[in-house]
Amino acid sequence: MFITQGFTRANSFGKYLIGSLLVFIASAIGQVPLLIAIGIKSVMGGNVPSTETDIYKMFDSNLFLLLILLSFVCALAGLYFIVKGLHHQTFLSIITSRKKIDWKRVFFAFGIWFVFSAGMIIISYFIDDSEIKLQFNLIPFLILALITLLLMPIQTSTEELVFRGYLMQGFFNLARNKWFPLIMTSVIFGTMHIFNPEIQKMGYLLLVYYIGTGLFLGIITLMDEGTELALGFHAANNMAAALLLTSDFTVFQTHSIFKDMSEPALGLEVFLPVFIIFPTLIFVFAKVYNWSNWKDKLIGNHQDLPYLEDQEQFQDQM
Incomplete structure (x- = not known):
């Protein structure tokens, strides 16, 4: 099972807390160029x-x-050095339970969600172009596309591997069941978005969408025994947002093709993905990949599961 791949006697939950703190510190180090740029701009201006x-x-x-x-x-x-050095696992172990990454799964999930997102934006534009404005500007867009293609998959993959990989396995080591890691990673993932500008505009009820998205990503990870589908979906979601549609109230304002001019408000479109679209996607994935044994994979209790005693046994499992 994917979620048990870090289940060794040496991998106490305390290590995952330390590892999470170290990932946060690494992220903070990565913000130094931004802080330097802010300082230079502040002095000059x-x-x-x-x-x-x-x-x-x-x-x-x-x-x-x-x-x-x-x-x-x-x-x-x-995260890579934490998994290798602190937990003595292969990095592949927090990505998938397969012998190697199934890129077909990644691209399938990416394609289905990117096409759906692009289709909905284009349809909305032709239905009412007063709320969605065409703002295509070739040179800034090409620069945006380059940045997005190179770095956005790293951003989304980092989030997925932290939440659906590293922390999912960490919470399993603590609780030895499936439902607790699924709920905890979904709630933490959702509430991490609490400071996004759109939350300030539309209110905390919007967290239903973010927590629901985390729940959806957690379900497809557990059912598929790997993060490939979640990696593809998340990359498509953020890349579509960056390249196709921006607004003044979202976390990223970009030189996208379209701009949403509507007044932000909680409406059906906020809850439609969580209660209709995501369950439909789960159904599609289940049919394509022949998922079964839903109860055990999503809420299974494994209190009697023996530890993988050492790294050699872990490598044998891989």
Whole structure:
């Protein structure tokens, strides 16, 4: 089972707490270039930014996106060394239970969600172009596309491997069941978005969407015994947001093709993915990959599961 691949006697839950702190520190180190750039801009402009909005206004959106995404490069590198050095596991063990990454799964999930997202944006534009404005500008968009293609998959993969890989296995080591890691990683993932600008605009009820998204990603990870589908979906979701549709109230403002001009409000489109679209996607994935044994994979209790005693046994399992 994917979730048990770190279940060794040496891997206490305390190690996962230390590892999570180290990933956070690595991410903070990756923010140093942004802090230096803010300092230079502040000195040159004679203005110290007091809000996130002030910081956004200091930079071209492409440069700001680049500086933000650099922190995830450091976080992913930190996670790699933590898994290898602190937990003595292969990095593959927090990605999948298969002998190697199934890239077909990654690209299948990416394709299905990117096409769906692009289709919905284009349909919305032609239905009512007063709320979605075409703002395509070739050169800034090409720079955005380059940054997005190179760094956005690193950002989304870091989040998936931390939550659906590393922490999912860590919480299993603590609880020895499936439902607790699924719930905990979903709630933590959702509440990590609490400081996003859209939460401030639309209210905390929007966390239902983020927690629901975490739950969806956790379910497909547990059912598929690996993070490949979650990796593809998350990359498609964020890349579509960066390249296709931006707004003044989302966490990233970009030189995307379209801009959402509507007033932010909690509506059906916020809850539709969680209660209709994501369950439909789960159904599609289940049919394509012949998922079974749902109860054990999602809420199974494994209190009597023996430890993998050492790294050699772990490698034998891999």
